[in-house]
Amino acid sequence: MASRNRLFLSRVGELQRNFFHDQIEVPGRLIKLAERLTSAIEARAGGDKRHLAKEARRLVNGELLATVQTYGDVVFYKLQLERLGFEDQGAFDKTVRESSPRELRSLIERLVFCTLVAVMRQSGTKAVSKVADAIGIPSTVPRLNNLRYLLTGIAASGIVFSLCILTIAHIFVLLAEPIAVLFSKPLDQSLWPNSLEYVGDELWTMVPPIFVCLVIGVTFLVPREPIQSMTPPPSPSSAIADLVGFFRAGISIFVWCIVASLLIKFAQLFYEYGSFHLPKEALSSKRLLLPVIQSFIPIAVCLFTTWYLASHSDATSRCRLSFVGTLLAIAGTVGFLAVLYDLTFLSEYLRARPQDGPGWEHLLFSVVANALISVSAFVSLVLFFRSRSILQKPAVTLQRQSKSATGNAASSAHDFNQPQYVLRIGNQRRTANTAGRAIRQRGAHGQSGENGYATGTSLDLDLVKGRVNPA
Amino acid sequence: MWTTLQDQAFLLGAALIMLVHATKFDELNLGNPVTGRYLALLPGAKVRDFVGPYAYHIALFSFLVVSFVSYYLCCQISPNILNGATKLLGIADADKTFQDVPYPLYIAALFIGLTQPVIPLARR
Numbered sequence: 001m002a003s004r005n006r007l008f009l010s011r012v013g014e015l016q017r018n019f020f021h022d023q024i025e026v027p028g029r030l031i032k033l034a035e036r037l038t039s040a041i042e043a044r045a046g047g048d049k050r051h052l053a054k055e056a057r058r059l060v061n062g063e064l065l066a067t068v069q070t071y072g073d074v075v076f077y078k079l080q081l082e083r084l085g086f087e088d089q090g091a092f093d094k095t096v097r098e099s100s101p102r103e104l105r106s107l108i109e110r111l112v113f114c115t116l117v118a119v120m121r122q123s124g125t126k127a128v129s130k131v132a133d134a135i136g137i138p139s140t141v142p143r144l145n146n147l148r149y150l151l152t153g154i155a156a157s158g159i160v161f162s163l164c165i166l167t168i169a170h171i172f173v174l175l176a177e178p179i180a181v182l183f184s185k186p187l188d189q190s191l192w193p194n195s196l197e198y199v200g201d202e203l204w205t206m207v208p209p210i211f212v213c214l215v216i217g218v219t220f221l222v223p224r225e226p227i228q229s230m231t232p233p234p235s236p237s238s239a240i241a242d243l244v245g246f247f248r249a250g251i252s253i254f255v256w257c258i259v260a261s262l263l264i265k266f267a268q269l270f271y272e273y274g275s276f277h278l279p280k281e282a283l284s285s286k287r288l289l290l291p292v293i294q295s296f297i298p299i300a301v302c303l304f305t306t307w308y309l310a311s312h313s314d315a316t317s318r319c320r321l322s323f324v325g326t327l328l329a330i331a332g333t334v335g336f337l338a339v340l341y342d343l344t345f346l347s348e349y350l351r352a353r354p355q356d357g358p359g360w361e362h363l364l365f366s367v368v369a370n371a372l373i374s375v376s377a378f379v380s381l382v383l384f385f386r387s388r389s390i391l392q393k394p395a396v397t398l399q400r401q402s403k404s405a406t407g408n409a410a411s412s413a414h415d416f417n418q419p420q421y422v423l424r425i426g427n428q429r430r431t432a433n434t435a436g437r438a439i440r441q442r443g444a445h446g447q448s449g450e451n452g453y454a455t456g457t458s459l460d461l462d463l464v465k466g467r468v469n470p471a
Numbered sequence: 472m473w474t475t476l477q478d479q480a481f482l483l484g485a486a487l488i489m490l491v492h493a494t495k496f497d498e499l500n501l502g503n504p505v506t507g508r509y510l511a512l513l514p515g516a517k518v519r520d521f522v523g524p525y526a527y528h529i530a531l532f533s534f535l536v537v538s539f540v541s542y543y544l545c546c547q548i549s550p551n552i553l554n555g556a557t558k559l560l561g562i563a564d565a566d567k568t569f570q571d572v573p574y575p576l577y578i579a580a581l582f583i584g585l586t587q588p589v590i591p592l593a594r595r
Binding site (some may be wrong): 025110 | 552554
């Protein structure tokens with residue numbers, strides 16, 4: 001029992017830590033950058049020992065050393081050189097003279113990495129581009145930081161979403177009287193909530209799972225930068241096939257969403273049982289079914305929203321729903337699930353309080369409230385993503401201009417911090433559908449080293465040599 | 472809310488969690504073989520070496536805030552949730568089940584791991 005607990009609980013802390021490290025791209029960002037710079041240097045030297053030795057000497061002298069002295073942690077840098085056995089220039093020259101091309105490549109890799117770390121720990125991301133400049137590989141505008149992206153996204157969407165919820169709550173209170181008249185019930189016997197407090201209690205059971213699922217979905221499923229694939233668009237397929245493909249590609253994330261939603265719903269149910277004095281008739285384990293049914297609502301909202309955002313991030317996507325189409329799809333699906341949920345809820349509720357039946361006004365409230373909240377959540381996220389696209393446009397434009405100006409041969413050198421996944425699929429089959437590709441691309445960004453490392457290497461070398469090989 | 476924040480067991484648990492999580496945050500994930508190859512070039516490297524000072528402190532602060540809020544929420548609602556579960560499952564005297572339990576410390580132990588070797592009682 002104890003060992004199992006330890007395994008599970010220590011993993012929770014590690015997962016939280018790994019998530020935050022991914023958001024600030026530690027250590028992936030520096031490793032990817034080091035890999036790309038090393039590849040560019042090797043491509044510039046062209047495998048010749050003399051040129052490699054010259055490049056190695058450049059890394060510990062001249063402009064680069066001045067950059068380290070200005071922006072970097074010099075003590076740390078010198079310590080790393082000493083660890084490599086380069087206490088003085090003579091030792092370094094001797095090592096370089098006696099090394100094989102392979103050893104020189106390894107040496108260059110280590111020197112670049114140590115230099116980047118020395119500068120990063122002292123002056124941060126912006127100063128790292130100075131190292132690239134000093135090496136002779138001009139940098140481009142740094143991408144948005146993942147953590148900043150996530151925090152601003154949650155904050156911006158959260159504010160809009162909160163305003164929507166507040167508005168919806170007030171509208172529901174105002175509607176209480178007309179609804180009671182419509183269903184021919186006195187206001188105090190109507191199951192439509194008639195005060196802001198009751199509306200708040202109802203919304204409290206609906207909003208948290210939707211919010212949490214959307215945060216999880218957007219964090220892990222939506223690409224952070226527009227996909228600009230150089231491959232032709234895939235053969236047209238139906239929107240339903242694309243949706244199914246998207247769901248299958250992100251199934252693990254959706255499972256996490258289901259788990260999170262279930263946990264929240266069960267916690268809310270148990271909290272209700274633990275905090276309020278409920279009659280004995282209401283205490284039934286059959287009510288455990290309710291959170292399960294209601295958990296499908298956040299999953300549906302999450303699926304449609306992330307699919308819409310992912311397919312609109314991909315310029316080559318042909319099968320995508322329009323904004324209004326997605327709104328209607330969300331409202332329809334959520335409405336249907338809300339009917340299922342509330343029918344189950346009413347059968348349990350009326351068993352304890354048959355005098356309140358038949359309760360159609362609660363069914364109406366459940367459908368309308370769930371649909372409105374889901375639509376508000378979708379609109380909040382889409383608003384944020386549009387503003388994000390506008391913010392990132394200048395960087396993308398810059399990269400495009402840089403590409404067209406320098407041409408193919410030089411492209412290995414100029415955009416080391418640009419995502420390079422687009423060429424990786426050069427010789428791969430193009431049968432995968434759009435949304436699934438978006439998830440894979442998102443995964444390539446999220447993982448902090450492996451993919452970027454592999455793609456960066458092959459891209460740089462291949463372009464310089466004038467051919468494109470599969471990575 | 473204020474009662475929970477003034478509870479000594481809660482404060483002690485929060486301090487323990489902050490310390491353990493701050494230490495944990497500074498450890499690099501050595502499980503990845505690709506990044507591990509580079510990290511082997513810099514023995515003893517820490518998170519602070521791979522990110523700028525500003526981003527590091529913001530991330531550490533956010534990390535600790537998330538830990539604290541999660542801990543607070545667990546302490547705030549968990550007795551009621553467990554009471555509800557016991558009621559639902561038909562256990563007699565459900566209200567008294569968790570009355571005299573120093574709940575925040577149990578939650579803190581769960582957060583930092585039950586068998587942390589630094590805690591004498593939680594070694595096994």
